[in-house]
Amino acid sequence: MSEWRLSEGATPAEVQAFASLEAVFATQGREITRDPLSEVILCELDGQRYYIKRYLGAGKGLRRFIGRPRVKAEWQNLKHFIKWGVPTAPVVGFGLERKGWAFSRGALITRELPATEDMAQLAQRNAPCLRDGAWVATVSAQLADATRTLHEHNFAHNDLKWRNLLVNDAKELFLIDCPAGSFWWGPFLRYRIIKDLACLDKVAKYHLTRTQRLRFYLQYCGHDKLDARDKKYLWRIINFFEGRE
Template identity: 55%
Template sequence: MIDWQVNPDYATGEAGTAFASLDAVFALQGERVTVDPESEVIRLRLDGILYYVKRYTIGRRKLARRWFGLRDLFGPQRAVKEWRNLQRFHAWGLPTATLVAWGQERRGGRFVRGALVTEELRDTVDLAQLAKRDDPRLRDRAWVAVVSTQVAACTRAMHAHGFVHNDLKWRNLLVTGGEMPQLYLIDCPNGGFWMQPFLGYRIVKDLACLDKVAKYALSRTQRLRFYLDYVQRQRLTAADKRRLRRILAFFAGRE
């Protein structure tokens, strides 16, 4: 059975034809961006607009890593989780890529393949690229403050819903150009809901992922300001200090 949906705003023109069905999407040719054993991302331009197409298959991962085949039957698929998480972000008012088309094919209840299509976020670059090339914007305190406040607000909103990103790295945070940058969240196939006591650990992991690059690219004052914005307090509490120690120690010995 194939379940495929197209955003009505993209149901006409070249995009409407290219993304009309799951078969059509898997037949598309474009520039390959990334590839792994279970998925690939290509990009192509239609009617002057750039689209990113992510296609998932069962892949060649070891059987044990796929729960001896049970994950294809019972487990939530990365493709499904990714488009559902994008929909959640939109519902929560968090800026993210526009979902153009999405769906999957199952046979006998088992996942076979899936795909999602998003529209390009124009004039954006991920924060990891800025850090890698030592972009002067990261030395502009006003610019950093604008971006940091947005990252804190988005992270706080996710965590307030009991949701964690699980891959909240700088490469998954895009910003636009200009003096007033706009932040966008992307790539969240591993995000999900957790309950305590597991939620607390996962929140620490999200915050530690953000700090993994921040500790090299930003000052201690900027990192502290981010955390205070995140918790919406002017000063650290004893609980905050305990959490910060866990954040700082999270990746110790693993880098």
């Protein structure tokens, strides 16, 4: 059984080039990443570049038969982002194929966001923008809004690292790559929220000032100043990875 869909806004060129899952797996491009379960290639069509993520497995053991395959989770999560107004990469096509009850393969295509760089790369090369207070304030406010939106929908990204945050020349922020994101409730949601915030702070503490990090948290929670609950929360965030780094 094969399921393949193109987004409503797909161009005629995209409809022709990515007409089926077979066509997507036959597409050639520059390899970006590869692991035992998936590969990402970059290809170009009529001057527009695309990232094609192709999954060759759903996971080990029962994951092939039970639960949501990672490729399906990823495209559903990006569609949630779009619905909630969280900026992300435009989705062009998505789908999967099963043999019997077992996952066989799947793919997700997104349009490239032009003139963007992920924040992990900015940190790695110690980019001057990270020392520009106005730049940090603009991007931090967008990140606080996006993160709060996810959490207000009982959703945790679960891999909210700087490498999954893209920023363009206009200082616009985009969230990408979310195959592990899911909905949670109660104490499980609170734990995942703390993990999301701790993942962000894991790099921020080396490149941003304490004032900038505090401002992000206040913007995220919508407070003018810290209360007793905030201080307890911050302690858990700051110490989340203690002994694991």
